[in-house]
Amino acid sequence: MKIRCDCGGIIVDQTDYLPYKGHLISDQDWFDFLDAIDRAIEKSGPADKDKERAAMSIRRMAAHLTKLIYQCTCCGRLYVSNEEENLETFVKPEPFEGKSILASSLGGNWKRPLIGDWDDSRKGSIKGYLWCMDLKEGEGSFDSWGNLEETYYDTLLDLKEKNNSCGEAKVSL
Structure with a gap:
């Protein structure tokens, strides 16, 4: 996928591990997600197949609960997916300093x-x-x-x- 930013920049999403892409989860869903992880760890069966099934259910839940968010590397504008699969745009009021807010916290x-x-x-x-x-x-x-x-x-x-x-x-x- 390619997103043309209002500034003219192009945001490309064609691979993994992008420092300008993130997954946003609402605080309302966050604790349900953590509880589901706890259940998967505590209650999955002893077999590898049970553990794989529990892990895959967490991945499906994460995909369902998250919205995609992108940051333009040219101007810093944020684009967030919504329920209609459109993108909402958010503009930082101060000048962009080139730092991605979506890059790893590490x-x-x-x-x-x-x-x-x-x-x-x-x-x-x-x-x-x-x-x-x-x-x-x-x-x-x-x-x-x-x-x-x-x-x-x-x-x-x-x-x-x-x-x-x-x-x-x-x-x-």
Whole structure:
């Protein structure tokens, strides 16, 4: 999905782990959701199938109770889905400072995914792709397995080092 912001910017929702996308849950639904999680943990059966069924019911409930929210990375405008599957727009009165309010509360300590893909049967010279939020555009396409593998492990080590140097994330209220 692509949303054209009133400022002219484009909000793209075509993958997971987006720092400008969130899931909004009403306070009226929040405690019902927490209670459902408690029930799933306490009352799911001992079999793996029971646990999977309980986990999937929580996922379905989360999808049902949440509204999608997007923030334009150009102007900071918020777009929130409503019951009619339209988007409500909210504008910040002060100038936008470029900080996403929807990014992980862990900030730089968020453990981002690193995904590699290689397929010898692809047409053309590009046979592999590497995706990670820390890679710059153009750094994720590979014509050599060795280059993809090397970049994958270098990026993985950089991410591990970064995470270890940050310590544990602490939340204070």
